[in-house]
Amino acid sequence: MxxxxxxxxxxxxxxxxxxxxxxxxxxxxxxxxxxxxxxxxxxxxxxxxxxxxxxxxxxxxxxxxxxxxxxxxSMPVYNMGYVLLMQEKYEDAVHAFDMFLERYPDEKNEFYKYGLYLKAEAHYKLKQYDQAKNLLDKAIKRDRIFKEARDLMIKILQDEKNIKSTN
Missing domain, CATH: 1.25.40.10 (Tetratricopeptide repeat domain)
Known part of the structure; x- marks a missing residue:
């Protein structure tokens, strides 16, 4: 070879x-x-x-x-998490993104920010809103104009408001 x-x-x-x-x-x-x-x-x-x-x-x-x-x-781990998210295996996706974020050395890199966002998306799908909001806060602190993160945060806040109004 x-x-x-x-x-x-x-x-x-x-x-x-x-x-x-x-x-x-x-x-x-x-x-x-x-x-x-x-x-x-x-x-x-x-x-x-x-x-x-x-x-x-x-x-x-x-x-x-x-x-x-x-x-x-760390990139194969990130990609595994993304596939699991696409397959709607949200708990497995959360674990994969946990591993990615733990191992990924560069918090300033775009992939770290997206790892936070994608993990938040998995938590959102699991209706674990507090965990999702915490992750989105971290992602938005890294990038104040992170549109996807801001949009998901708005969606979560709307869902929480709807839940409170039905109770």
Missing amino acids: DEQDVEVLYKQALSYMEQGDKQMAIEFFNKAIAMDPNYSPAWNDKGIVHMELKEFDEAFKCFDTAMRIDSSN
Whole structure:
């Protein structure tokens, strides 16, 4: 196995991914993985393509493999949480985002902010409004104009108001 060959196949897969040719992207990710089964970036990005194709079980397997290969890389954990959220497995998504936020070193990075938001969304779906609001507060402190977080906060406050008015 030549590391340069794996990298060329991986970059070709990314190019197909950017062009929207998901099947060719998967084909080239598979070629890179065949040359080096421990090439974590190919597993992670292959999972992203499967996620875009709504092939959630396959995406989850790819992210899980990427995470097992390189436990220091937090992005497969983030992606696993996102897939679980899309599958409406909210409690599992909360746990995945807990792990991501615990492991992710850069609180100033966009992914950290979105990790807070997506975890809040899972709590919202579970009707755990206080947990969701706390997370959204943290996300909004990092980015005062974080539209998605602000919109979800408004939705939560409206839901709470509706609950109080029916009681």
